[in-house]
Amino acid sequence: MLRALTVLICLVLSPYAARAADLRQQSLHHDGQSRSYRIYVPDTLNRFPGPRPLVLVLHGGGGSSREVHYSTRGRFDALAEAHGFLVVYPDAIRRVWDTGSGDISESLRPRRDDDGFLKAVIAEVSSHFQVDQSRIFATGVSRGGMESLALACANPGLIRAIAPVAMTLPEAFATACASGKPLGVALFHGTADPFVPYAGGHINIGIRDRDAVLSAESSIAIFAKRNGCGAPVTRQKGDTAIRSYSGCAAPTVLYSIEGGGHGWPGGLKALPGKRAGQMTTDISAPDEIWAFFSRF
Numbered sequence: 001m002l003r004a005l006t007v008l009i010c011l012v013l014s015p016y017a018a019r020a021a022d023l024r025q026q027s028l029h030h031d032g033q034s035r036s037y038r039i040y041v042p043d044t045l046n047r048f049p050g051p052r053p054l055v056l057v058l059h060g061g062g063g064s065s066r067e068v069h070y071s072t073r074g075r076f077d078a079l080a081e082a083h084g085f086l087v088v089y090p091d092a093i094r095r096v097w098d099t100g101s102g103d104i105s106e107s108l109r110p111r112r113d114d115d116g117f118l119k120a121v122i123a124e125v126s127s128h129f130q131v132d133q134s135r136i137f138a139t140g141v142s143r144g145g146m147e148s149l150a151l152a153c154a155n156p157g158l159i160r161a162i163a164p165v166a167m168t169l170p171e172a173f174a175t176a177c178a179s180g181k182p183l184g185v186a187l188f189h190g191t192a193d194p195f196v197p198y199a200g201g202h203i204n205i206g207i208r209d210r211d212a213v214l215s216a217e218s219s220i221a222i223f224a225k226r227n228g229c230g231a232p233v234t235r236q237k238g239d240t241a242i243r244s245y246s247g248c249a250a251p252t253v254l255y256s257i258e259g260g261g262h263g264w265p266g267g268l269k270a271l272p273g274k275r276a277g278q279m280t281t282d283i284s285a286p287d288e289i290w291a292f293f294s295r296f
Contacts, residue, residue: 023069023077023089030120031113037090037121038065040077041129048084051132054125055080055293056118057089058140058147060166060270061096061104065089068141071268075286083294086129090121097143099150101172102211104143118151119158137293139163142196142262142270146170146211153177160184160296161250163289166262166270167196169219171212178222182249185223186292188285189216190260192277195270198256206275220245220254227252238282240265251295255288 027036045052057076059068069077069089076087092098098105098112105111122136138148138159145167152159153176161184168189169177191198195205200215214222220243224232229245229252236242243254255265261277263269266284269276 025065026124028120028124030117033093033112035091035093035117035120036065037088038069039089039125040080040087042077042081042084042086044081044084045086045129051130051135053085053135053137053293054122054131055085055087055290056121056136056138056140056148056151057087058097058138058144059089059092059095060140060142060144063095063141063144065091068144071141071264072286073267075267075284076290079286079290083290086125086131088121088125090118092143092147097147097150099143099146099170099173100154101150102146102170104210114147115151115154118147119155122158135160135293135296137161137163137296139165139289140167141165141264142167149173149177152183153180156180156183161186161293163188163285163292165264165285166190166193168198168200168213168216169222171214174214174222178226180226182227183223184250184252184292184296185220185227186251186253186255186289187216187220187223188255188257188265188288190257190262190265190277190280192259193262194275194277195262216254216256220252224248224252239280240283251292253292255283257283 098114140148145164148162152162163186165188202209224245227248227250230247232243232245234243239258241256245252264285265280
């Protein structure tokens, strides 16, 4: 009786206490700073046997955990309910990720250990839930997509697959990302992205040139080589050409959205008005991303 009461008290006091599924804000102390993230724990989680996958969803520059949840229309939560995985939406300090290298990161004062923070989030969530450590995934839009690349390439084996949206491979990461354990990559990019050029060059939001990035084609080619892929096969889905490589050690795919702008396909653009361009409705990025992650 006493043991049962103790367990009940612990559940009530825990920030992860069982209740109707919702987006719960959590905090942790890392690198001398208070950091935050939101987590979605589906009601259906316990209906699925064994450890469950974990998906990190990273907001873009100027965004937040709440904003990226809104921009993706809460679709990752709905997919989590249907398929039994955990979704985590971390927050960057002052809304900008420190990816470890590149012009933007080097200009941040003070610098932030976002690599360590995200690893701490994974560890904390794993201490409360049975997380399948072989199925931890990361996606993100714009600067969040860049952070997903940084996290995966700096920590081989930690992240099983990534799905950067509206972000190609920064030149500063090219060497680190070119080799290592097989890494699943699904790259989503609009051919008319006004901020991160599909053909490569410098990121520019209308003020000045920032980090240099490779083209979408060159980016996926680096990962195709890393994963030992063969020839690609392309299929069309509305205005999106989906190039899937064959014979890979880990699935490798490029989604080229013809005329697509800067933001989540099937969701919202990065900035209101016309500056960010058009968002396709022919595909839903969260649905395509989970279909990709579920292959592992």
